[in-house]
Amino acid sequence: RGFSADRRHATPSLRAGRFRRSGMATGYIPWGDVNCGAHYARSCVECPGQNGHLWCNGECIWVANFLSAGECVHQSLVSRLPDPIHGDVASRLTWYSPSLMTTAIIMFIFALVYKRQVVDKIDKISKPFFSGDRDLGLFACFRHISTCLYVGFCMPVVIAKNYHVADVMNFWPACCLSFIFAHHSPLYPCGVCFRAWMAKRVQETLGHQVNFCWLLLINAFCMPCDVGRESIEVDEAAGAEITCCCRVTIRPSICETVAEAIVEAITDKGEAAHDDDTHVVGGKSEGGRISCDASWHKKRFCGH
Numbered sequence: 355r356g357f358s359a360d361r362r363h364a365t366p367s368l369r370a371g372r373f374r375r376s377g378m379a380t381g382y383i384p385w386g387d388v389n390c391g392a393h394y395a396r397s398c399v400e401c402p403g404q405n406g407h408l409w410c411n412g413e414c415i416w417v418a419n420f421l422s423a424g425e426c427v428h429q430s431l432v433s434r435l436p437d438p439i440h441g442d443v444a445s446r447l448t449w450y451s452p453s454l455m456t457t458a459i460i461m462f463i464f465a466l467v468y469k470r471q472v473v474d475k476i477d478k479i480s481k482p483f484f485s486g487d488r489d490l491g492l493f494a495c496f497r498h499i500s501t502c503l504y505v506g507f508c509m510p511v512v513i514a515k516n517y518h519v520a521d522v523m524n525f526w527p528a529c530c531l532s533f534i535f536a537h538h539s540p541l542y543p544c545g546v547c548f549r550a551w552m553a554k555r556v557q558e559t560l561g562h563q564v565n566f567c568w569l570l571l572i573n574a575f576c577m578p579c580d581v582g583r584e585s586i587e588v589d590e591a592a593g594a595e596i597t598c599c600c601r602v603t604i605r606p607s608i609c610e611t612v613a614e615a616i617v618e619a620i621t622d623k624g625e626a627a628h629d630d631d632t633h634v635v636g637g638k639s640e641g642g643r644i645s646c647d648a649s650w651h652k653k654r655f656c657g658h
Contacts, residue, residue: 409426461510473519495586498582504598513581516584
């Protein structure tokens with residue numbers, strides 16, 4: 355039936371009578387060719403050509419990797435590759451470890467720079483100076499490009515900054531815990547609970563009344579949005595404006611502005627003291643006018 359004279363060297367596919375079709379031409383399968391599905395090639399690597407995974411079928415299978423879109427390999431090799439979904443713990447660690455370690459190293463380097471250039475220059479918020487509901491909506495961060503970029507690429511670092519400035523947790527423990535919870539999927543439910551609890555503490559420092567269950571729901575489905583909104587609120591309370599890349603501008607915070615307004619009001623509208631025994635809270639009587647101690651009021655409202 356058209357086989358070569360030496361049938362001992364024929365492939366199993368050739369002995370079964372299969373042949374290759376290329377356009378209108380028909381020929382026999384040379385030694386070593388593999389079935390790619392609708393065509394043949396010398397190896398699975400050559401099956402896709404410039405067509406990607408759609409041309410990797412038959413005896414071959416498409417396997418994704420971290421360095422490229424993927425590669426076409428023979429099915430006999432698949433059992434030797436780590437399976438991140440159906441494999442054991444060792445296979446999953448082998449699959450995730452390179453990406454996880456690379457991300458951790460990059461995040462650590464950025465965290466070092468961010469802490470030195472940004473976090474260390476911002477004073478902590480030690481006590482609430484007003485009480486009420488939150489003014490910003492959940493998607494407020496989309497109006498702040500810098501905040502969106504920070505949260506999108508380095509969310510654990512932003513979370514650590516929020517906790518540190520709000521004085522609910524130090525920077526490095528917060529950064530490490532946030533990274534572990536955010537990048538290790540089995541711990542994600544624990545991360546949501548931890549995040550909601552810490553977010554409530556931050557809001558208490560800012561003087562906001564927030565329900566824990568509501569924070570739990572928001573962080574389960576839209577954690578980056580809540581982190582971005584929290585970052586804007588913390589920055590405003592601390593009097594900081596953070597822009598790319600790792601630049602911070604310190605201006606009077608809201609509580610300092612309120613304290614200065616009170617000092618100015620008391621000084622301008624204060625009544626003259628009639629004797630030396632007049633007691634003025636946060637100030638003293640001088641030349642018939644009340645002279646206020648600005649530092650006293652800032653300490654009262656801002657905690658520093």
